Amino acid sequence: MRTALVLGTGLIGTSAALALAQRGVTVHLADRDPEQARTAAALGAGTDEAPDGPVDLAIVAAPPAHVATALADAMRRGLARGYLDVASVKGGPRRELEALGLDLSAYIGTHPMAGREKSGPLAATGDLFEGRPWVLTPTAETDTEVLNLALELVSHCHAVPVVMDADAHDRAVALVSHMPHLVSSMVAARLEHAEEAAVRLCGGGIRDVTRIAGSDPRMWIDILSANPGPVADLLTEVAADLEGTVQALRALQSADEDKRREGAAGVEKVLRRGNAGQVRVPGKHGSAPRVYxxxxxxxxxxxxxxxxxxxxxxxxxxxxxxxxxxxxxxxxxxxxxxxxxxxxxxxxxxxxxxxxxxxxx
CATH class of the missing domain: 3.30.2130.10 (VC0802-like)
Incomplete structure (x- = not known):
């Protein structure tokens, strides 16, 4: 890969551009907001001048709702030999492209599993993806050259390639990213009108749970709008657990000793299920979690x-x-x-x- 075009110079697009530029790739930058592209260029992510001809790889870094439109426009204009997007949802954009009747052999959907609470080019860093999973969702019609270009991008960013089916990816990110973000926001919302004396007691636990609730709501509306079904399914399961836990806690208030025992057993059950799930979260270097x-x-x-x-x-x-x-x-x-x-x-x-x-x- 000698040349690349990054369409969308927010956090992800600019970070990818910085990583490529640092490794000698000539990167062209474009954005619906020209000022944002100029900012990314000033940071050393490339040039905001248009390329003279087709580049090796076009990277579409747009919100999921706009990915298909941006990709279709780029492909019809013949801007590159290969095309990929970095949106956090994969199945929907691909189906939109298929409905447009485009030849998708030159396209591969991808998703770098990295980010920050801040957005925009000024939040970007060339090492944002280092050591992080980068999902690739090739299909039987994906051209080998395009897959190799995507793998080269992942390598330049020092990320770890993970190959998945697009719909399986969307169900997975609903579980490990989209649903937790909403739950974090719901917990944080309890603090909005809490008494100051209570807020002053905040410690590591509440900070850990609410950290991701500080992200840009507009960005998350785009993400969740593209993957509502799997997220809603998971929240339905969470709601059932919440209802069961509420009933167990109410039972603990009962004067009846048998009901109190049932309540304690219900609370213990959900806590132990939490223990069982938490130990499956990968530990250091992606290995099985260890006790320190x-x-x-x-x-x-x-x-x-x-x-x-x-x-x-x-x-x-x-x-x-x-x-x-x-x-x-x-x-x-x-x-x-x-x-x-x-x-x-x-x-x-x-x-x-x-x-x-x-x-x-």
């Missing part, structure tokens, strides 16, 4: 503190597998939770104490 020991360290909110603690862990010969930070309310301090192999926890605790760190249980 937590070494909690109190640190001041000062420059260099994290660098020091990681350096001290390294001197102790301990690899930090993961890290979490919980900020102390009303204090310029935080609790850093270092996740390490169980056999390394005592070694790290002793080494950090020796170097003056305040360890918390």
């Amino acid at each position: 020991e937590v070494v909690a360290v109190l640190i001041d909110d000062q420059p260099g503190q994290l660098a020091r603690i990681f350096a001290d862990a390294g001197r102790a010969g301990v690899n930090v597998e993961d890290v979490r930070i919980e900020h102390a309310t009303g204090r310029q301090a935080g609790l850093v939770q270092l996740l390490v192999e169980p056999k390394a926890a005592a070694v790290l605790t002793a080494a950090l104490r020796e170097r003056g760190w305040a360890i918390r249980q």
Whole structure:
């Protein structure tokens, strides 16, 4: 791949353009908003000048509702040898293209499983996709050259290619992305009119659950409008679990001891099902999840503190597998939770104490 055309210079399009440009590909940028394309060009993602002729690969980075229209226009104009989109829904756009009677041998649907709460070219980074799954949905009619161009794009972005059927992909992202986003938003909505005293008690748990609720609603309306059926099916199942849990909690309020036992059993059942599902979430490097020991360290909110603690862990010969930070309310301090192999926890605790760190249980 020597040349590429990115149609749509938001977060995903600009990030892909940056990755390609950094690897020597000549990237042309276009957007319905010319100012956005100029911004992406100024960031080093390519040039906002039109290509002289067909490029090797056209990347359509438009919302799902507009993907088919943008792809059809690009294909009819002969802008590239190969075409792909990066929308988060795959089945619908392909069916729209088929209905238009286009030759789809030069097209492949793709979806990089990466993103941020922020949008637009200024939020883009060339390493956004690094280590992330990038779904490819080829069909029997997909030209081998086009598949190879898509794989080359994934390689340039240092992502991990995953081949799936388009409709299976849409059901999968409904489960792992679209439905969780709505549930996160529903939980966050409970905070909108909550008393300030309650909000001040927010800790790591509520932050984890509501983090993705900060995304742009307009973008998510586009996404959910393109995949409503699978998401609605999953929310129906969640609603049934919620109703059962509500009944179990009401039973816990009963004066009848048998009903209280039934209520406790109902709550325990949903919690244990949650345990069983949570352990299936892939762990580090996509491997099966592992159980780590937590070494909690109190640190001041000062420059260099994290660098020091990681350096001290390294001197102790301990690899930090993961890290979490919980900020102390009303204090310029935080609790850093270092996740390490169980056999390394005592070694790290002793080494950090020796170097003056305040360890918390």
